[in-house]
Amino acid sequence: xxxxxxxxxxxxxxxxxxxxxxxxxxxxxxxxxxxxxxxxxxxxxxxxxxxxxxxxxxxxxxxxxxxxxxxxxxxxxxxxxxxxxxxxxxxxxxxxxxxxxxxxxxxxxxxxxxxxxxxxxxxxxxxxxxxxxxxxxxxxxxxxxxxxxxxxxxxxxxxxxxxxxxxxxxxxxxxxxxxxxxxxxxxxxxxxxxxxxxxxxxxxxxxxxxxxxxxxxxxxxxxxxxxxxxxxxxxxxxxxxxxxxxxxxxxxxxxxxxxxxxxxxxxxxxxxxxxxxxx
Amino acid sequence: xxxxxxxxxxxxxxxxxxxxxxxxxxxxxxxxxxxxxxxxxxxxxxxxxxxxxxxxxxxxxxxxxxxxxxxxxxxxxxxxxxxxxxxxxxxxxxxxxxxxxxxxxxxxxxxxxxxxxxxxxxxxxxxxxxxxxxxxxxxxxxxxxxxxxxxxxxxxxxxxxxxxxxxxxxxxxxxxxxxxxxxxxxxxxxxxxxxxxxxxxxxxxxxxxxxxxxxxxxxxxxxxxxxxxxxxxxxxxxxxxxxxxxxxxxxxxxxxxxxxxxxxxxxxxxxxxxxxxxx
Numbered sequence: 001x002x003x004x005x006x007x008x009x010x011x012x013x014x015x016x017x018x019x020x021x022x023x024x025x026x027x028x029x030x031x032x033x034x035x036x037x038x039x040x041x042x043x044x045x046x047x048x049x050x051x052x053x054x055x056x057x058x059x060x061x062x063x064x065x066x067x068x069x070x071x072x073x074x075x076x077x078x079x080x081x082x083x084x085x086x087x088x089x090x091x092x093x094x095x096x097x098x099x100x101x102x103x104x105x106x107x108x109x110x111x112x113x114x115x116x117x118x119x120x121x122x123x124x125x126x127x128x129x130x131x132x133x134x135x136x137x138x139x140x141x142x143x144x145x146x147x148x149x150x151x152x153x154x155x156x157x158x159x160x161x162x163x164x165x166x167x168x169x170x171x172x173x174x175x176x177x178x179x180x181x182x183x184x185x186x187x188x189x190x191x192x193x194x195x196x197x198x199x200x201x202x203x204x205x206x207x208x209x210x211x212x213x214x215x216x217x218x219x220x221x222x223x224x225x226x227x228x229x230x231x232x233x234x235x236x237x238x239x240x241x242x243x244x245x246x247x248x249x250x251x252x253x254x255x256x257x258x259x260x261x262x263x264x265x266x267x268x269x270x271x272x273x274x275x276x277x278x279x
Numbered sequence: 280x281x282x283x284x285x286x287x288x289x290x291x292x293x294x295x296x297x298x299x300x301x302x303x304x305x306x307x308x309x310x311x312x313x314x315x316x317x318x319x320x321x322x323x324x325x326x327x328x329x330x331x332x333x334x335x336x337x338x339x340x341x342x343x344x345x346x347x348x349x350x351x352x353x354x355x356x357x358x359x360x361x362x363x364x365x366x367x368x369x370x371x372x373x374x375x376x377x378x379x380x381x382x383x384x385x386x387x388x389x390x391x392x393x394x395x396x397x398x399x400x401x402x403x404x405x406x407x408x409x410x411x412x413x414x415x416x417x418x419x420x421x422x423x424x425x426x427x428x429x430x431x432x433x434x435x436x437x438x439x440x441x442x443x444x445x446x447x448x449x450x451x452x453x454x455x456x457x458x459x460x461x462x463x464x465x466x467x468x469x470x471x472x473x474x475x476x477x478x479x480x481x482x483x484x485x486x487x488x489x490x491x492x493x494x495x496x497x498x499x500x501x502x503x504x505x506x507x508x509x510x511x512x513x514x515x516x517x518x519x520x521x522x523x524x525x526x527x528x529x530x531x532x533x534x535x536x537x538x539x540x541x542x543x544x545x546x547x548x549x550x551x552x553x554x555x556x557x558x
Contacts, residue, residue: 037441042431067434101464101515108452109459150457151448152321155346162316165441166448169430173387178429180388185380236380 018114018124018171019045020164021083021090023139026131028053032063032071033161034128039067041168046074047083047125080127080139088122089114092135092143093163095156100137103145110147111170126167131160188238195240200227202244206251297393297403297450298324299443300362300369302418305410307332311342311350312440313407318346320447325353326362326404359406359418367401368393371414371422372442374435379416382424389426390449405446410439467517474519479506481523485530 020038025031025048032055035046048055061068077083084090091110105113114124127143129135140146149158149166158166183190204223207213213222235243299317304310304327311334314325327334340347356362363369370389384392393403406422408414419425428437428445437445462469483502486492492501514522 039434040430040437040441065436097463099465101462101467101518103513104461104463106452106457106459112459145460146463148457149448150455151319151451155318157344158319162319162441162444165444169428169445169448172430173385176429178385178427180391181382181384181424183380184376184383184425186378188380234382239380 016118016121016123017043017045018118018126019043019047019087020168021047021049021080021125021127022051022160023049023080023083023127023135024130025051025055025128025160026053028055028057028060029063030131030160031055031074032060032065032068033159034164035060035064035067035070035074037161037165038070038168040165041172043168043171044070044073046070047077048074049077049080049083051076080142084125084127084142086123087125089117089124090143091124091126091145091147092140093126093128093147093149093167094140095134095148095158095163097148098137098140098146100140100146102140102143105145105147107147107149107167107170108174110145110167111174113145114171115174128160128163183234185236188236191235191237191240195237196230196235199230199235199240199243199247203247206247210251295397295400295402296322296324297397297405298322298326298366299447300326300328300359300404300406301330301439302328302359302362302406302414303409304330304407304439305332307334307336307339308342309410309439310334310353311339311344311347312438313443314339314343314346314349314353316440316444317349317447319444320451322447322450323349323352325349326356327353328356328359328362330355359421363404363406363421365402366404368396368403369422370403370405370424370426371419372405372407372426372428372446373419374413374427374437374442376427377416377419377425379419379425381419381422384424384426386426386428386446386449387453389424389446390453392424393450394453407439407442462513464515467515470514470516470519474516475509475514478509478514478519478522478526482526485526489530 020034020043022031022034025034028051031046031048031051031053038044038046054060055071055074060071064071075083091105091114097104110126114126117124126147127135127139129139147167149156149163151158200223203226204213213219215222230243233239299313299322301310301313304313307330310327310330310332317323317325333339334350334353339350343350354362370384370393376383389405393405396403405426406414406418408418426446428435428442430437479502482505483492486505492498494501509522512518
């Protein structure tokens with residue numbers, strides 16, 4: 001990511017998005033992977049407290065996979081205190097419970113707070129400790145609250161970039177309006193009830209005609225079951241046209257329009273909009 | 280993780296948790312990292328469709344970081360169709376929108392559905408495609424629905440293990456009851472209002488005595504501000520005792536209990552429970 005992208009990110013996400021503070025990270029490769037995870041989530045402000053390796057080393061740039069602009073703009077500090085001096089709200093991520101009386105948030109709970117605080121103009125940061133040990137208790141005591149990720153208690157070790165990803169993911173989701181579920185119909189539209197009923201008419205007429213619905217006692221239930229099956233599919237207008245064609249050709253085979261219809265075949269009402277099959 | 284742990288996981292999380300299906304994964308290292316991310320989230324059933332490398336190679340075991348039990352119990356399939364033949368509900372993860380009319384879920388939306396379906400006894404799976412290309416359109420067409428992770432649209436590429444982690448994370452959260460926010464007080468208790476009021480009495484008496492609250496007009500407001508400050512801290516009974524000691528020693532210095540109190544010093548009512556300071 002070039003510097004210009006950073007500017008674009010800032011425009012898109014605002015300068016006020018939380019800073020990620022890596023306290024004494026050990027491996028340059030991990031710093032690069034953190035940059036990648038941050039950019040995935042629209043976070044761009046990286047602060048480094050006394051990293052052991054050079055965060056602009058080749059392996060850091062490589063593992064950033066294009067998010068190396070964040071590494072180039074990362075800010076270096078000698079101490080955790082210096083890194084958070086201008087910050088209003090500090091969150092400390094921990095993997096194990098500390099012997100401290102402190103508010104403990106889930107990533108989702110922290111993300112909600114962060115959104116509220118950032119919206120109020122507060123400067124926020126989330127701190128992550130060294131890979132092997134996590135944050136020291138003294139560093140944790142500098143924070144307003146602890147963030148702990150609820151995970152399999154029998155196996156909850158996350159690597160540094162994964163921990164940043166989960167926090168960043170929740171930050172992003174807390175500001176994202178994507179519906180939990182949507183039907184993507186691209187350039188077609190959901191069918192109207194009239195189009196659906198037109199298909200039911202066609203299907204049931206052909207099924208009457210071929211004898212599939214010959215049992216009068218069972219006919220109403222069978223019709224309802226078939227209608228329900230197609231109702232559940234949330235059909236589009238395009239798919240209704242395709243299904244008209246499927247029924248027509250299953251019943252009558254490929255019919256050239258110029259030819260007369262075979263004796264006994266009822267011309268479907270909607271033949272004008274029937275899509276040609278693949279045959 | 281040894282085979283016995285797998286059994287333990289199964290007991291804890293149920294055999295019915297969704298399977299993760301990696302379709303034509305390229306790198307053994309990534310399969311190992313996926314196993315680690317799965318175990319973080321309590322998922323243990325890994326299915327592999329035609330992986331390019333050996334999923335029990337040394338680098339796979341190493342990158343699994345102790346979750347290699349999942350690799351050893353992974354199931355191999357030649358085709359995607361074979362891998363999902365016994366599954367009732369299949370979700371396909373994609374990074375880019377496909378030209379298909381299909382339901383698209385967020386990871387959170389998918390996790391809610393998965394919990395409901397698993398609870399109803401349905402067998403579920405989430406499919407992930409090869410690292411470089413993602414799932415083929417034909418593989419996506421085998422799924423009930425698509426899962427897309429809402430992320431920075433300018434930079435949304437996730438590596439395979441990170442994609443599995445985010446899906447698994449949402450699966451875990453959907454079944455987890457950790458409160459979004461809690462005050463961890465360890466072996467002490469939140470203070471009662473009586474303990475808090477006892478501290479306010481002590482503090483304000485000493486502040487009257489030393490002259491800090493001498494301005495009668497401002498006194499009520501200053502008292503309210505001080506009370507609010509301590510109210511916000513959600514103090515524990517232990518901390519109330521500490522604060523009694525802090526006020527006492529700031530005002531009078533270290534006082535040996537055996538000695539007579541200095542002239543003019545009001546003995547705090549709660550001296551019997553005052554914790555000794557560090558001095």
